[in-house]
Amino acid sequence: MINTLTEKIKKLEAPIVVGLDPTMKFVPEYMKKQAFAEYGETLKGAAEAILAYNKGIVDAVCDLIPAVKPQIAMYEQFGIEGLIAFQKTVAYCKEKGLVVIGDIKRGDIGSTSEAYAVAHLGQVQVGNTMCRGFEEDFATVNPYLGSDGVQPFIKVCKEEKKGIFVLVKTSNPSSGEFQDRLVLPKDSRDAAKARPLYEIVGEKVAQWAAECMGGEYSYIGAVVGATYPEMGKILRQIMPKSYILVPGYGAQGGSGKDLKPFFNEDGLGAIVNSSRGIIAAYQQEKYAKYGEENYADAARAAVLDMKEDIRTGIS
Amino acid sequence: MINTLTEKIKKLEAPIVVGLDPTMKFVPEYMKKQAFAEYGETLKGAAEAILAYNKGIVDAVCDLIPAVKPQIAMYEQFGIEGLIAFQKTVAYCKEKGLVVIGDIKRGDIGSTSEAYAVAHLGQVQVGNTMCRGFEEDFATVNPYLGSDGVQPFIKVCKEEKKGIFVLVKTSNPSSGEFQDRLVLPKDSRDAAKARPLYEIVGEKVAQWAAECMGGEYSYIGAVVGATYPEMGKILRQIMPKSYILVPGYGAQGGSGKDLKPFFNEDGLGAIVNSSRGIIAAYQQEKYAKYGEENYADAARAAVLDMKEDIRTGIS
Numbered sequence: 001m002i003n004t005l006t007e008k009i010k011k012l013e014a015p016i017v018v019g020l021d022p023t024m025k026f027v028p029e030y031m032k033k034q035a036f037a038e039y040g041e042t043l044k045g046a047a048e049a050i051l052a053y054n055k056g057i058v059d060a061v062c063d064l065i066p067a068v069k070p071q072i073a074m075y076e077q078f079g080i081e082g083l084i085a086f087q088k089t090v091a092y093c094k095e096k097g098l099v100v101i102g103d104i105k106r107g108d109i110g111s112t113s114e115a116y117a118v119a120h121l122g123q124v125q126v127g128n129t130m131c132r133g134f135e136e137d138f139a140t141v142n143p144y145l146g147s148d149g150v151q152p153f154i155k156v157c158k159e160e161k162k163g164i165f166v167l168v169k170t171s172n173p174s175s176g177e178f179q180d181r182l183v184l185p186k187d188s189r190d191a192a193k194a195r196p197l198y199e200i201v202g203e204k205v206a207q208w209a210a211e212c213m214g215g216e217y218s219y220i221g222a223v224v225g226a227t228y229p230e231m232g233k234i235l236r237q238i239m240p241k242s243y244i245l246v247p248g249y250g251a252q253g254g255s256g257k258d259l260k261p262f263f264n265e266d267g268l269g270a271i272v273n274s275s276r277g278i279i280a281a282y283q284q285e286k287y288a289k290y291g292e293e294n295y296a297d298a299a300r301a302a303v304l305d306m307k308e309d310i311r312t313g314i315s
Numbered sequence: 316m317i318n319t320l321t322e323k324i325k326k327l328e329a330p331i332v333v334g335l336d337p338t339m340k341f342v343p344e345y346m347k348k349q350a351f352a353e354y355g356e357t358l359k360g361a362a363e364a365i366l367a368y369n370k371g372i373v374d375a376v377c378d379l380i381p382a383v384k385p386q387i388a389m390y391e392q393f394g395i396e397g398l399i400a401f402q403k404t405v406a407y408c409k410e411k412g413l414v415v416i417g418d419i420k421r422g423d424i425g426s427t428s429e430a431y432a433v434a435h436l437g438q439v440q441v442g443n444t445m446c447r448g449f450e451e452d453f454a455t456v457n458p459y460l461g462s463d464g465v466q467p468f469i470k471v472c473k474e475e476k477k478g479i480f481v482l483v484k485t486s487n488p489s490s491g492e493f494q495d496r497l498v499l500p501k502d503s504r505d506a507a508k509a510r511p512l513y514e515i516v517g518e519k520v521a522q523w524a525a526e527c528m529g530g531e532y533s534y535i536g537a538v539v540g541a542t543y544p545e546m547g548k549i550l551r552q553i554m555p556k557s558y559i560l561v562p563g564y565g566a567q568g569g570s571g572k573d574l575k576p577f578f579n580e581d582g583l584g585a586i587v588n589s590s591r592g593i594i595a596a597y598q599q600e601k602y603a604k605y606g607e608e609n610y611a612d613a614a615r616a617a618v619l620d621m622k623e624d625i626r627t628g629i630s
Contacts, residue, residue, distance in 0.1 A: 021427075024441065032442065041442035073423060073430035077439045079448025080399055087395060105423050107457065108388060109487035109562075112336075115388035124392045126339065127347065127356035133394030142422065144459040144482060146489030170460050172424035177461030178516060184497040184509050191506040194499050201493060247424075 001137045001162050002214035002221075002243065005099050006268060008066030014307050015268070017101060017245070018061060018299075019275025020089060021071040022050040026280040028292035047081035050074075053295075054089045057279055058096055060296035061303050067099035069245075069273055087134055094135070101245065102136030105167065107149045114152035121164075122156040138163045140223055140245070143201050154208060154220065163219035163243075166205050168235060169198040171225025171248030198224075198231060202238040209242045217269065218242050224262065226254025226272065233261035236269070244270045250277025250306070256313025263314050272310060278302045316452045316477050317529035317536075317558065320414050321583060323381030329622050330583070332416060332560070333376060333614075334590025335404060336386040337365040341595040343607035362396035365389075368610075369404045372594050373411055375611035376618050382414035384560075384588055402449055409450070416560065417451030420482065422464045429467035436479075437471040453478045455538055455560070458516050469523060469535065478534035478558075481520050483550060484513040486540025486563030513539075513546060517553040524557045532584065533557050539577065541569025541587065548576035551584070559585045565592025565621070571628025578629050587625060593617045 009015050024032065027049050035049035058068065070093075075086035093100050106116040120139045123130040141153050141164045153164045169179055179201075182194040202222065209218035221243035224232050228248075236244065244262050248254045249272045262270035281287040281302035282295040290298035324330050339347065342364050350364035373383065385408075390401035408415050421431040435454045438445040456468050456479045468479045484494055494516075497509040517537065524533035536558035539547050543563075551559065559577050563569045564587050577585035596602040596617035597610040605613035 023430075036442055041444035041446075043439075043441065043446050043448065046439070046441040046446070071423075071427055071430075073421070073427045073434065076434040077430040077448060078441075078446075079434065080395065080402060082434075082448065083398055084395055105457075106388070106420070108386075108420055109485060112386055112388045115338075115386075115392040119388065119391040119394065119397075124358075124361070126358065126361040126393075127351055129356035131356075131358050131361070131394075133358065133392060133397065142420075142457050142459055144457055144493060145485050145487055146492030146494070148487040148489035167459060170424060172460055172463040174461030174463040177519070178459060178512065179461070181501075181512065181515060182499040183512070184499065184506060186496075189506040189509075191499060191504040191509075194504075194506075194509075197493065197496065197498070197512070200496060204492070 002219040015271045016065050017067040017069045017273045018278045019069045019273050021074045021275040027053045043078045043081040046078045047085040051085040056296040057299045060300040062096040064303050068093050069101040069103050071103040100136045101138040103140050105140050105142050107142030110148040113149045117153040117156040121162045140165045165221040165223050165245040168202050168222040169224045171227045202235045206239040229258040229261045246272045250274040256309035260314045317534040330586045331380050332382040332384045332586050332588045333593050334384045334588050336389045336590040342368045358393045358396040361393045362400040366400040371611040372614045375615040377411040379618050383408050384416040384418050386418040415451045416453040418455050420455050420457050422457030425463040428464045432468040432471040436477045455480045480536040480538050480560040483517050483537040484539045486542045517550045521554045544573040544576045561587045565589040571624035575629045
């Protein structure tokens with residue numbers, strides 16, 4: 001799947017992933033009205049509204065981008081109905097030829113991570129039958145529990161030819177609270193050799209990645225926020241064969257010129273996410289002229305602008 | 316809810332939580348047959364089997380224990396159907412008067428953590444209506460993203476009088492890979508002052524906890540594995556007002572005598588989880604005499620033994 005992703009990025013000249021992170025505030029009023037008229041102000045009503053909203057966006061941008069990244073929390077908040085909308089969103093995006101990165105940030109002890117890996121990327125045995133729960137192509141994984149918690153994902157990725165992005169340095173303001181703390185080497189008490197935790201995690205990702213090569217790139221990638229380009233530069237060197245999934249572009253503050261450090265010399269190796277900046281573009285002054293009825297056209301215009309901003313920023 | 320939990324623990328003299336982490340391997344053959352006959356070897360068939368299995372265990376042990384901890388991954392692996400079984404398990408346990416700790420290990424950037432907090436502990440707004448997705452009393456939270464990722468849970472806990480357990484030192488073998496790494500103080504390069512990451516996270520938990528007192532205890536707790544009693548002792552001191560949720564007892568290797576360091580002088584402050592050791596007790600030699608038909612009686616016997624083992628271990 002990492003090869004498919006790489007080829008798509010090359011072909012479309014767009015290292016872009018659109019974050020399908022719908023909230024009720026983003027969904028145009030007329031779509032909410034329609035869903036509530038049919039299902040009431042219920043979880044089902046909300047789920048139907050976000051699914052319809054997603055489909056509009058996907059239809060409008062699927063020829064421009066290689067991948068989407070639905071954030072499962074935004075669906076999970078609407079309970080079972082929300083998760084059905086998540087599942088349908090995944091299926092719809094795959095129908096449209098998009099690579100789907102499930103932003104699930106799961107991670108647990110070994111046997112439990114195995115269940116998560118199976119849930120999102122693999123197959124679960126029921127009697128003598130193999131079944132599939134959710135069916136993303138990639139998933140994001142939290143490394144706090146160590147190798148135990150990541151290896152089951154790697155195992156399923158090998159079997160299924162899928163991939164993961166491990167959280168290394170996240171885009172949020174307080175990511176440094178633990179991730180930036182300076183860590184001593186295992187075999188030394190020399191404070192001059194202390195390095196931030198995210199580098200230690202990055203090195204582990206590089207080890208895992210080296211054992212999981214697709215073609216040019218590994219199917220074990222990393223998440224590094226656009227909001228920290230200096231750190232991105234170092235992490236790019238530490239994990240040369242890993243794709244870096246870069247959140248934090250746009251609404252969170254990152255811009256095209258911040259992105260160069262995340263890419264390799266070949267112009268590959270990173271894929272930049274924008275969520276709100278695309279899917280709620282129509283709520284920004286810049287794209288207000290589209291109006292909420294044409295929210296999907298606004299999203300398309302925002303993708304084209306983002307593509308250009310990145311092209312200029314990294315060239 | 317932390318007061319309810321504390322009172323229940325005192326009344327039942329059982330600082331015990333039963334982990335409802337069903338896998339198909341644990342479910343008795345006759346229950347699987349029954350579910351598959353009705354629903355086939357499908358996700359629905361699996362979900363119905365684990366729900367029936369859970370109900371048997373809950374019925375058998377609910378008068379002995381204050382709380383259960385369903386591990387959501389074990390349900391998520393069966394997709395939507397599995398998550399329906401999770402939801403029904405939560406509801407059933409609450410009907411039976413049990414406190415429900417959702418072992419969800421979620422954690423993300425602020426706005427996303429808010430969605431998770433709402434999904435599991437709070438209410439989501441749909442139009443002018445407030446709706447609830449899943450409805451646990453407590454949830455486990457991953458701290459890797461820092462305060463941003465935890466504060467939204469704390470906010471919802473305040474509103475809903477619920478609580479969280481933050482992962483500090485997990486029970487798995489590789490938990491030390493990142494959690495044990497020695498971290499320099501923020502304001503010093505003195506290697507002699509370096510301390511393990513789990514202590515740094517523990518201190519943060521203690522800060523959050525101090526601002527969120529229920530009665531004697533805070534509703535911000537921590538997860539510290541039974542497999543690391545020495546670290547438990549230090550973390551107990553660092554977080555005096557936090558309940559420690561202790562996984563890793565039983566099947567993962569922890570025993571009653573390892574548990575003392577996790578408790579305060581008042582005999583409170585910790586709640587010990589056992590999953591497989593209870594719910595699949597009938598598969599152990601010690602409880603084999605019960606047979607799979609009486610798997611729930613075996614679970615009850617295992618709870619009683621665990622209660623005694625802890626009583627002896629911590630007294």
